[in-house]
Amino acid sequence: MHEISYSEAIREAMSEEMRRDSDTFLMGEDVAVFGGVWGVSEGMLAEFGEDRVRDTPISEAAIIGAGLGAAMMGMRPIVEIMFGDFLMCGGDQIVNQVAKARFMSGGRARVPLTIRVTTGAPGSAAAQHSQSPESWFMNVPGIKIAVPSTPADAKGLLRTAVRGSDPVLFFEHKMLYSEVGPVSDDEDFSVPFGKAAVVREGSDVTVIAVSIMVKKALQAAEQLALDGISVEVIDPRTLVPLDKETLIQSVAKTNHVVIAHEAHRRSGPGAEIAAMLAEEAVEYLDGPVMRVAARNVPLPYSPVLENSVLPNEEDIVSAVKFLLQP
Amino acid sequence: MDSDNLTGYSLELMAHLFRQMTLVREFELRAIEERRGGLIPGFIHSCVGQEATAVAACAALAQEDVITSTHRGHGHLLGKGGDPKFMMAELAARSSGYCLGRGGSLHIADFDLGILGANGIVGGGFPIAVGAALAFRMRGEQRVALTFFGDGAINEGTFHESANLAGLWKLPVIFFCENNLYGEGTPQHKQAPIADLANRAGGYGFPGIIVDGSDPIAIYQAVQDARERALAGDGPSLIEAKTYRFRGHFEGDPQVYRIPGELEQWRERDPVPVFRSRLLKSGLFDEKTLAEIEASVQDQLDEAVAFAVAAPLPEEGEALQGIYADTHEGLVF
Numbered sequence: 001m002h003e004i005s006y007s008e009a010i011r012e013a014m015s016e017e018m019r020r021d022s023d024t025f026l027m028g029e030d031v032a033v034f035g036g037v038w039g040v041s042e043g044m045l046a047e048f049g050e051d052r053v054r055d056t057p058i059s060e061a062a063i064i065g066a067g068l069g070a071a072m073m074g075m076r077p078i079v080e081i082m083f084g085d086f087l088m089c090g091g092d093q094i095v096n097q098v099a100k101a102r103f104m105s106g107g108r109a110r111v112p113l114t115i116r117v118t119t120g121a122p123g124s125a126a127a128q129h130s131q132s133p134e135s136w137f138m139n140v141p142g143i144k145i146a147v148p149s150t151p152a153d154a155k156g157l158l159r160t161a162v163r164g165s166d167p168v169l170f171f172e173h174k175m176l177y178s179e180v181g182p183v184s185d186d187e188d189f190s191v192p193f194g195k196a197a198v199v200r201e202g203s204d205v206t207v208i209a210v211s212i213m214v215k216k217a218l219q220a221a222e223q224l225a226l227d228g229i230s231v232e233v234i235d236p237r238t239l240v241p242l243d244k245e246t247l248i249q250s251v252a253k254t255n256h257v258v259i260a261h262e263a264h265r266r267s268g269p270g271a272e273i274a275a276m277l278a279e280e281a282v283e284y285l286d287g288p289v290m291r292v293a294a295r296n297v298p299l300p301y302s303p304v305l306e307n308s309v310l311p312n313e314e315d316i317v318s319a320v321k322f323l324l325q326p
Numbered sequence: 327m328d329s330d331n332l333t334g335y336s337l338e339l340m341a342h343l344f345r346q347m348t349l350v351r352e353f354e355l356r357a358i359e360e361r362r363g364g365l366i367p368g369f370i371h372s373c374v375g376q377e378a379t380a381v382a383a384c385a386a387l388a389q390e391d392v393i394t395s396t397h398r399g400h401g402h403l404l405g406k407g408g409d410p411k412f413m414m415a416e417l418a419a420r421s422s423g424y425c426l427g428r429g430g431s432l433h434i435a436d437f438d439l440g441i442l443g444a445n446g447i448v449g450g451g452f453p454i455a456v457g458a459a460l461a462f463r464m465r466g467e468q469r470v471a472l473t474f475f476g477d478g479a480i481n482e483g484t485f486h487e488s489a490n491l492a493g494l495w496k497l498p499v500i501f502f503c504e505n506n507l508y509g510e511g512t513p514q515h516k517q518a519p520i521a522d523l524a525n526r527a528g529g530y531g532f533p534g535i536i537v538d539g540s541d542p543i544a545i546y547q548a549v550q551d552a553r554e555r556a557l558a559g560d561g562p563s564l565i566e567a568k569t570y571r572f573r574g575h576f577e578g579d580p581q582v583y584r585i586p587g588e589l590e591q592w593r594e595r596d597p598v599p600v601f602r603s604r605l606l607k608s609g610l611f612d613e614k615t616l617a618e619i620e621a622s623v624q625d626q627l628d629e630a631v632a633f634a635v636a637a638p639l640p641e642e643g644e645a646l647q648g649i650y651a652d653t654h655e656g657l658v659f
Contacts, residue, residue: 025464051464057494062487065453066460069471072442073392073461092484096447097454104433105443106425107648142649144658165651194657241657 002185006148007040007177009155010116014041014078016187017162018048021076024162025052028063028080028116037082038118038177060090064115068098068167071113076162081117084133084171098167099142114161114168119147120212120262121310122174127298130306132211132263134171138239138272144168144193145239149214151181153237156191163190173212173262194241198250202232205320206250209233210261210269213292213311217260220316229324239269247273248281255286258319260311265293290319332608335543340610341619343385343542344601347377348623350401351598353410356627357400357417358577365634366417368430373401375572378597379504380474381405382542383565386549387472392440392458394451394473397432398504398571399444402474407439410630420637427640428648442471448509449482451475452501456488459497459556470556472500472549478509480523489562493530496561500552501527503564504539506571511583527564539569540597570595 004012018024025048026041032055035042045053056063060081067079081087087094094115101109121130134145144166148154154172161168183189199214200221209217214235221231232250236242251257257277259270274289292315300306332340354372361370373380380401384393387406395402403413408424416423417431424434432446442458445451455473462469479485480503492499503523507514515521527534533555537548545567552563570592574581605611650658 057487057490059487059491061484062453062456062491065450065484065488066457066491069394069442069454069457069459070461070464071457072437072454073458075461075464077457092447092450093453097445097450100433101435101443102651103649104425104429105435105437106423106428108425108435108437109443110651144650192654193652194654241654243657 001182003180004151004183005177006151006154006172006179007038009151009183010040010158010172011042011044013155013158013162015044015047017159018052023074024076024078025054026078026080027054027056027067029056029058029082031055031080036080038174040177041080060086061093064090065093065097067113067115068093068101068111071111072101072109076112078114078116078162081115083129084117084119085128085131087117087133094137094143094169095140099140102166103142110165111167112165114158114170116170116172118174119171120173120175121299121306124301124303124306126301130299132261132294134210134239135263135267135269135272137169138269142167144241146170146193146237147211147239148172148237149176149211149235151179152183153191153197155183156189157193157237159190160193171211175212179215191237193238194243195237196243196246197235197237198232198246199235200231200233202230202254204230204254205256205258205323206232206234206254207316207320208247208257208259208273209235210239212262213260216313217316220313220320223313223317224320229320231320242273242276244276244280247277251277251281252284255284256323257285258290258292258316258323260292260316262294262311264296265291266296268293287323290323292316292319332543332610337610339385339546340605343381343546344605344616345619345623346381346385346405347542347598347601348620349410349626350377350380350404352623352627353400353404353413356631357414360418360631361577367419368417370417370431370577371398371575372573372577373398373571375570375592375596376504376506376539377401378542378601379502379539379545379567379569382545383472383474383502383549386546386553387470390440391470391472392442392455394442394455394471395444396451396474396476396479397444397446397448398476399434399474400431403434403441403444406441408434408436408441410626411633414630414634415637418634418637419639420634421640421644422633422637426644426648449475449479449484452484452488455499456492456497459492459499460495463495463497468557470498470500470553472502474502474504476509477503477505477507477514477523478517480526481517489530489564492562493532496559498556499562500549500556501562501564502549503566504569505566506569508571508575508583510575511579513583513585522566524564524566532562532564534564534566536566536568539567540595540600542597542601
């Protein structure tokens with residue numbers, strides 16, 4: 001094990017895969033000389049050169065579509081989109097081209113393309129630089145969605161994405177980049193898609209938390225433990241595919257569930273998870289499925305306003321207490 | 327025709343161009359007939375009138391080169407070596423079709439032939455071609471990517487992004503515009519402030535060439551030149567072929583927008599009969615030879631339709647297959 005940050009974990013995964021496979025390369029806005037505006041690819045230009053660490057024009061559709069074309073030709077591109085909010089500039093390429101290429105061609109296309117993108121509110125970045133757009137793409141069959149919350153998961157899921165044969169949207173939360181944690185030294189260490197992590201075991205209530213909300217759920221669990229409430233925290237780690245089994249097993253044990261994500265409440269990832277539980281686990285539930293999420297307004301600039309919109313650990317505590325009230 | 331000079335081009339090439347142009351024309355007419363007859367359930371955007379652009383552009387490519395195609399893509403696919411049997415079966419929504427009945431006319435692809443896909447999205451193919459060309463460059467392969475598009479697609483943002491990126495990196499891309507004077511139901515002059523779309527190339531630092539879209543030899547030569555330029559590392563070219571769509575945007579289109587008299591004028595430049603006459607006039611081909619080629623095309627299409635009719639329909643459960651390569655123990659499908 002070694003201790004590294006989430007950001008370093010992502011860089012390690014990329015660098016190790018690029019050393020291993022000459023068909024893997026990184027391309028995006030400011031990824032080379034700048035090292036990525038979040039510093040994730042710092043130093044990679046020096047090691048791999050400008051052919052394999054490519055600065056691009058600000059052209060999201062061309063970046064994503066070129067990743068698709070290169071992938072179709074047998075490369076394993078990693079493309080970086082600086083903000084999740086900018087995915088829509090390349091929206092057609094993701095939704096109509098990347099996600100559908102394999103199916104439409106009768107399974108002939110192979111698209112090993114990883115789209116790395118930031119998600120979440122970094123603080124006062126306002127409405128076009130703060131969104132959590134994961135669920136926009138959950139409604140599009142053909143693309144997988146990873147949402148790592150720890151350095152180990154970031155590294156392990158990214159390796160699975162890059163070595164896989166399908167397109168992946170890989171959402172990196174901006175406020176997790178500096179989080180430090182233990183990561184395996186195994187050069188093939190990976191985390192499978194569709195396997196949720198039971199991050200904390202508990203017996204009274206399940207909190208299914210996505211991305212940065214895992215951290216907040218753990219804080220809430222500590223606080224609730226003081227009141228004698230035992231919280232189980234589950235991190236799905238990938239939203240597509242979704243590990244329904246682990247989620248349902250936990251709910252079967254605790255009979256109460258709160259779903260927490262930073263995406264907007266309406267039709268966020270929690271809507272899908274709640275519907276799934278309603279269909280497949282309703283007999284285990286002793287109360288409503290609760291959601292803790294951003295309120296349904298564009299993310300505001302002022303910290304006062306922003307904090308009133310974003311979900312936090314207190315919201316999780318309140319939701320749990322509401323559920324467990326006698 | 328501007329140039330009656332066929333000198334320097336092989337008989338084999340001319341026969342190939344004539345045969346494939348005839349195949350495209352007759353494939354389209356047969357598909358339209360079979361759609362009316364109920365064999366084909368979906369859209370058909372026919373390329374009748376644009377046979378020379380599709381066939382001659384592909385003829386100038388090597389087997390290992392790739393193309394991206396469009397909603398009006400049957401000619402491109404046949405030009406690049408697509409098999410009419412599998413195309414017809416796909417149009418007929420059969421599991422023996424190119425896409426196993428999942429794609430239809432708009433999504434036919436054959437990666438072994440370098441066909442990276444027709445496309446249902448106008449302008450959708452540009453970035454894909456740029457990415458393929460990037461892969462060729464990174465791997466040091468002597469291959470080019472040709473992206474077909476229409477006068478409508480050149481106004482999509484993806485054209486700008488892709489032309490800029492390909493020009494910047496001097497990638498081996500050929501932007502091949504079939505300017506057929508209509509973007510769906512609106513004339514080209516109501517969609518762009520310039521008539522010669524090749525002029526846009528200058529903004530991306532590469533040449534723009536205009537060719538007669540009814541002249542397969544001129545098209546072949548322009549693409550061959552662009553290919554040589556691309557392989558020499560000098561970057562992309564934009565070729566604008568002036569052509570005309572003889573039928574509606576889609577079959578069943580009432581075509582209320584068509585400018586009166588225009589179609590009749592363009593019929594005089596119909597690429598298939600014009601090239602036929604030219605070959606006869608040149609003395610290089612006689613009537614019997616050309617008639618034999620035409621008969622062989624009809625035989626091939628009879629076979630294609632028979633194949634499609636006999637091909638099995640997909641099983642319902644097949645809709646859940648082939649979305650992902652890795653299914654994670656069945657968790658995604």
